[in-house]
Amino acid sequence: xxxxxxxxxxxxxxxxxxxxxxxxxxxxxxxxxxxxxxxxxxxxxxxxxxxxxxxxxxxxxxxxxxxxxxxxxxxxxxxxxxxxxxxxxxxxxxxxxxxxxxxxxxxxxxxxxxxxxxxxxxxxxxxxxxxxxxxxxxxxxxxxxxxxxxxxxxxxxxxxxxxxxxxxxxxxxxxxxxxxxxxxxxxxxxxxxxxxxxxxxxxxxxxxxxx
Numbered sequence: 001x002x003x004x005x006x007x008x009x010x011x012x013x014x015x016x017x018x019x020x021x022x023x024x025x026x027x028x029x030x031x032x033x034x035x036x037x038x039x040x041x042x043x044x045x046x047x048x049x050x051x052x053x054x055x056x057x058x059x060x061x062x063x064x065x066x067x068x069x070x071x072x073x074x075x076x077x078x079x080x081x082x083x084x085x086x087x088x089x090x091x092x093x094x095x096x097x098x099x100x101x102x103x104x105x106x107x108x109x110x111x112x113x114x115x116x117x118x119x120x121x122x123x124x125x126x127x128x129x130x131x132x133x134x135x136x137x138x139x140x141x142x143x144x145x146x147x148x149x150x151x152x153x154x155x156x157x158x159x160x161x162x163x164x165x166x167x168x169x170x171x172x173x174x175x176x177x178x179x180x181x182x183x184x185x186x187x188x189x190x191x192x193x194x195x196x197x198x199x200x201x202x203x204x205x206x207x208x209x210x211x
Contacts, residue, residue: 036160036161037177039161040180043159049156053192055136056185057192061088061108061109062104063087063112064091064092064112064135065078065079065090065112066112066113068122072094074179075112075114076091078179082186084203085186085203087186092105092111094120094126098122102129102130106135107134111136111138112139112140113127113152115146116143118139118148136153136154137151137153137154138155139154139155140178141155141156156181160173161173
């Protein structure tokens with residue numbers, strides 16, 4: 001079989017000569033992101049965080065996470081971390097929930113809704129349906145006085161100075177603080193439940209951790 005012909009023109013995916021990035025620019029971006037993350041650490045309400053952590057620790061049923069877009073990916077990851085620590089947890093797609101999957105919710109469960117703005121339409125539509133099931137609803141948001149936080153039983157404000165994006169639009173800092181918050185709470189639960197190294201390894205039988 002012959003080799004593929006080499007195009008006689010540059011690929012459209014190649015950068016032109018005017019495209020560039022230098023070390024100083026990259027360093028400045030990392031420092032800016034560090035500053036934004038420090039803003040989160042300096043302003044997080046630990047009393048809200050404690051109430052949130054206790055709600056998860058005392059959950060009689062399953063801890064469900066939900067979100068749309070990038071917040072949805074973070075919600076899925078946090079849930080998977082909790083599962084690896086022996087916590088009953090799962091991701092619930094807000095769209096699928098409105099088309100039948102909400103049937104899995106009970107009055108023993110906790111539903112955590114992640115949204116930077118607290119104005120995500122799919123989550124706001126999900127709230128009354130989840131409330132009818134009797135689940136405890138907790139909002140994790142970054143905009144003060146938002147509709148989702150007001151509609152839930154409990155809320156945690158995740159302080160966001162701004163997105164690293166020059167337009168303050170792309171969710172790159174907000175998702176970072178969501179992940180940091182969720183993973184830190186996960187470790188708090190790990191310690192509160194006295195999970196041993198052997199128990200953790202038993203949940204991760206493959207790979208270096210299991211060995």
